[in-house]
Amino acid sequence: MATLVTGGCGYIGCHMVLALRDRGLPTVVIDNLATGFAWAIPAEVPFIQGDVGDGALLDQIIREHQIEAIIHFAASSVVPDSVADPLGYYLNNTVKSQALIAAAVRGGVKTFVFSSTAAVYGNPEIVPxxxxxxxxxLSPYGASKAMTEQMLADTAKVHDFHYAALRYFNVAGADPQGRVGQSTLKASHLIKAACETALGQREEMKVFGTDFDTPDGTGVRDYIHVSDLVEAHLDVLEYLRANKTNLIANCGYGRGFSVLEVLAAVERATGNKFPVRYAPRRAGDPAMAVAASDHLRATTGWTPRWNDIDAIVAHALAWERKLKDKR
Structure with missing residues (x-):
């Protein structure tokens, strides 16, 4: 019996694969390599290059590898891109998720962990x-994820099927052992972009919006270390298997940092100032997104190890230096 990781060659997915393999748990990966890298997963992990919307391929994988759980990361995840290409996002994030859920039901897969997002909340009235x-x-990205959550809830009502929808806040950092990290060139993640700018790989750092209703006018986000996030997935898998129930939970630390505070952390880590250019707000960006994460901790016993912005930045920066040496 094995766990299927969709999007397992992507940023979060490859960390998940390492966490599963570190525990000796049988793992299979499907990824279309649109943004992921096959080299990011161990050579001994079965890898199928394919699309999660391909029902026949999914049926074959589930049958041949005796899949008993699915962790679903495969998605498009850039808020401004979703505003520009809503139909593409609904296809990739919602329609293809429906195909995956249907294949899980056909194949008798009873445990499903879904990579959702804090973007489902929009501009919240209560923070955390x-x-x-x-x-x-506020964006098609957030809406596409909310639709998939609804599909999972409806499916669980009528099938022997249990799911978790984990609403990620801002995932950042890299494997503390330096094995993998965020590798997509010119990715939009703030900490990655700031590290690339500090290392001279970008001419300047853009800050989108300085007039939010926040202490310094820039957006405030709850940054969660990617290694803590994948540990949460392992805890959630155990919880679902033991309790045969469903779970909706935020994944964050309950503490927010503004864009300017993050840039200051990168400057501390590098000892370098770097060019910053201020730009208007982007469509779909809320002022604040900070998690109330007590539910995840209380329900699963999840205990983060890297709840520190300087540690997150240090690991991200170490990975960027490693990537820079490769290029």
């Missing part, structure tokens, strides 16, 4: 944001 806050996404 509790899981029962209204879902009011």
């Amino acid at each position: 944001i509790p899981e029962d806050a209204p879902l009011k996404p």
